[in-house]
Amino acid sequence: MAANPQTTTGTGPVATPISKSPSAFKRWFRLLLKSKTGTVGLIIVLTVILISIFAKQLAPHDPNQINPAMMLKPPVWMDGGSADYILGTDNLGRDILSRIIFGSQISLAVGISAVVLAGVIGVFVGLVAGYYGGIIDNILMRLVDSFLAIPTILFALVILSIFGPSVPTLIVVLGITNWVQYARLVRGEVLSIKEREFVKAAKSIGVRDNQIILRHLLPNVISPFIVISTLSVATTIILEASLSFLGLGIQPPTISWGGILSDGRDYIATSWWLATFPGLAITITVLGIIFLGDWLRDVLDPRANNGR
Amino acid sequence: MEQLMKEDSKNVQTEYLLEVRGLKKYFDVSEGLFKKRKSFVRAVDNIDFFVKPGETLGIVGESGCGKSTTGNLIMQLLDKTEGEIIFEGVDLGKLSGEKLRRKRAEIQMIFQDPFSSLNPRMRVFDIIAEPLKTHHVAKGKELENQVYELMDVVGLDRSYARRYPHEFSGGQRQRIGIARALALKPKLIICDEPVSALDVSIQSQILNLMAKLQKEFNLTYIFIAHGLPAVKHISDRIAVMYLGKIVEITTKEKLFDQPLHPYTEGLLSAVPIPDPTLRDKKNRIIIEGDMPSPANPPSGCRFHPRCPYAQERCKIEEPKLVEEQQDHFVACHFPLEEGHGILLDK
Numbered sequence: 001m002a003a004n005p006q007t008t009t010g011t012g013p014v015a016t017p018i019s020k021s022p023s024a025f026k027r028w029f030r031l032l033l034k035s036k037t038g039t040v041g042l043i044i045v046l047t048v049i050l051i052s053i054f055a056k057q058l059a060p061h062d063p064n065q066i067n068p069a070m071m072l073k074p075p076v077w078m079d080g081g082s083a084d085y086i087l088g089t090d091n092l093g094r095d096i097l098s099r100i101i102f103g104s105q106i107s108l109a110v111g112i113s114a115v116v117l118a119g120v121i122g123v124f125v126g127l128v129a130g131y132y133g134g135i136i137d138n139i140l141m142r143l144v145d146s147f148l149a150i151p152t153i154l155f156a157l158v159i160l161s162i163f164g165p166s167v168p169t170l171i172v173v174l175g176i177t178n179w180v181q182y183a184r185l186v187r188g189e190v191l192s193i194k195e196r197e198f199v200k201a202a203k204s205i206g207v208r209d210n211q212i213i214l215r216h217l218l219p220n221v222i223s224p225f226i227v228i229s230t231l232s233v234a235t236t237i238i239l240e241a242s243l244s245f246l247g248l249g250i251q252p253p254t255i256s257w258g259g260i261l262s263d264g265r266d267y268i269a270t271s272w273w274l275a276t277f278p279g280l281a282i283t284i285t286v287l288g289i290i291f292l293g294d295w296l297r298d299v300l301d302p303r304a305n306n307g308r
Numbered sequence: 309m310e311q312l313m314k315e316d317s318k319n320v321q322t323e324y325l326l327e328v329r330g331l332k333k334y335f336d337v338s339e340g341l342f343k344k345r346k347s348f349v350r351a352v353d354n355i356d357f358f359v360k361p362g363e364t365l366g367i368v369g370e371s372g373c374g375k376s377t378t379g380n381l382i383m384q385l386l387d388k389t390e391g392e393i394i395f396e397g398v399d400l401g402k403l404s405g406e407k408l409r410r411k412r413a414e415i416q417m418i419f420q421d422p423f424s425s426l427n428p429r430m431r432v433f434d435i436i437a438e439p440l441k442t443h444h445v446a447k448g449k450e451l452e453n454q455v456y457e458l459m460d461v462v463g464l465d466r467s468y469a470r471r472y473p474h475e476f477s478g479g480q481r482q483r484i485g486i487a488r489a490l491a492l493k494p495k496l497i498i499c500d501e502p503v504s505a506l507d508v509s510i511q512s513q514i515l516n517l518m519a520k521l522q523k524e525f526n527l528t529y530i531f532i533a534h535g536l537p538a539v540k541h542i543s544d545r546i547a548v549m550y551l552g553k554i555v556e557i558t559t560k561e562k563l564f565d566q567p568l569h570p571y572t573e574g575l576l577s578a579v580p581i582p583d584p585t586l587r588d589k590k591n592r593i594i595i596e597g598d599m600p601s602p603a604n605p606p607s608g609c610r611f612h613p614r615c616p617y618a619q620e621r622c623k624i625e626e627p628k629l630v631e632e633q634q635d636h637f638v639a640c641h642f643p644l645e646e647g648h649g650i651l652l653d654k
Binding site for chain 1: 380383384385409410412413415416417419420421424425426427428429430438439442443472474485488492
């Protein structure tokens, strides 16, 4: 709101030197400092990653330690709260903070891997369909349509009940249900970019199709993809929560944020902290990823300094 | 038999670098689920021309007359419907795969829009190096040297190599495009309105550069433009296209001195004349109306609805492109008499 105009315009002192362009790393770093949200995003994401790596050291309690004496303790700042359980305890007396700290491991792993898997499939299909067009495009896009017609949750339930719920299965299921949106997005972008003259130029030079796709199309479709995929990490974490809620997601004793969230749903009226804190963890992480994605998009665009 | 014929066509020595025979490109625009209405846009409809080594052929016509399509067809960026494109005695339509890729490298293109013809995510160096890398012409230090040489040739400072296209002006971007086109030492360069997107002050710089390069590397140009002024200086011969057809093709001098086709006369009228005394003497012919749709071209001579001299015959019979005078081909039943030209400044 009260942004300092000097930092928002911020071209003057950091303008590109005329004779040589700065190294990629320097440019990234400069862009990072320029973008406040990018810095915040990076800090959040790095923090969450560090927390998940050092979960054992950081968690004050064993996250699965049931303690009947300590059931539904409120957070420390409320009446009846205990300094031992900063964010309170759940219906089985387990420490919420420890559960959230351990839950970050699975939630991040599932969320990010599923999006990466979906992204790889979707971008590949979108590039091929958009570039080659014709019959290939038709077949691939009808496949996409049929995937869109299947309700995600239903599809996930069927697959998970056939193969049994496990982390790898969950990643694959979430990846497979998500790739269609990337395929459609990327195909649309490719359709417009492949008519640009630099693609014609590449063809007349004799550049092979795979090189045109890799060098000319991919870099130019990556920005919208990054924006959508960061948003999608969020929905994936929530989808994983829904599946856990339905009993086909992450199975106890493995902990995920979605799992904690659904465990707490029954107590939302009486003990709000059970669902609120894991929800907050999801929200903050997702926000961080989105901020980081925005910054990443700028970094990947050579025109970022000039705007467009 | 076929083998023999192939051998034969290989041995034929032509004086032309490129010969186009009966070239047609119809775009299918059929509508309806059951394809009840078969209709085509006749973007290029049976055109013939040739290009001699070292010369510049200008192709002129309004937007939508098929001139850019012709360029794309020669470049093999579009598949032709019919006809032959013979480059150095080889029919490009009969080549495929790797052979086509190699042969096509000898024809290059300079594009109209310097803003969309360069990949915004590649550095200048990589853009110019791409053709060299693709055809394994050079590697490492040698590649670097060749790229820098190309930058020198088109007048780009070497220090620009690590920059991105968006950091350049239109004229400089066009220089990058020219350097890329030159990289493979092509024999023929198709210039698709290469200066029409540039500022007037920059246009002549680029045209001069192209003329210089033509001499230096013995290049042959096909120069596509929508008006005669743009091709006036650089062309040796000029083809005038109208609605997918070539209506007149001859040397620049003859075209300007004595146009035979009424459409050419109209185009000449549109050329601005700086000298007011000359301008007043001249009858200005203004071609009225718009070009008809190439999906549904007029009967007979395609120009007759807009032609000030049209007669009954023009509505029925389609004129063929004939050599009315030496080296002067025209497709008109009633070619113009002398005195419709304009004086060509030196």
